[in-house]
Amino acid sequence: MSVDPRMVTLFSYYRDAELRGAGLLMRLLNHIPDPDSQVKLSLHLADETRHAWLWTKRITDIGGEPQQVGDGYQSRIGLRTVPRNLIDLLALTVVVEERAHQRYLDHAARPNVDKDTLDVLHEVTKDEKWHISWIKGKLDELAAEEGGEARVAAAMQKYREIDEQVYGSLLEKEREAFDGALAHAPATS
Ligand SMILES: [Fe+2]
Ligand SMILES: [Fe+2]
Secondary structure, eight states: OOOHHHHHHHHHHHHHHHHHHHHHHHHHHOOSSSSHHHHHHHHHHHHHHHHHHHHHHHHHHHTTOOOOOOOHHHHHHHHOOOSSSSHHHHHEEEEEEEHHHHHHHHHSTTTTHHHHHHHHHHHHHHTTTHHHHHHHHHHHHHTTTTTTTHHHHHHHHHHHHHHHHHHHHHHHHHHHHHHTSTTTTOOOO
């Protein structure tokens, strides 16, 4: 089987996003000590590391090896801002989760996606809904505190703006790699 290096690279970016998402959750473990959050974080973390494994397996199944990614989604965000408090960490987690969810849905909706890749896309997408909703619930609790609403809104806005710019630059990179198109989409140029 001949390896498509572009797909190995793309899946390595997906894998990197899952691993760094897990790193963010490891940081959250130290910030929300209540038992309910600790239970949810543990399962959430287990999901993200499993997602990273599923992309790793997809890479090796197509004959590739996982690549080290130095300029992936979270690294690019990290160049712009570093979360320093609980509201920032939670807001960034929501934005990162929503991006991952949308990114996988968009990829799955393209034509010509092979069945094995589609299976992984569906599998990793299905956990994201509860990830987003429980972290949002935590943010709502903080928003209910004195002065919390404005701080949560400001953090969400900050991370959404950074996400838009960072994701735009990643899509550009993907288009460069796939001759003006995105993976599994027909070339437009
Ligand atoms: Fe994930
Ligand atoms: Fe997730």
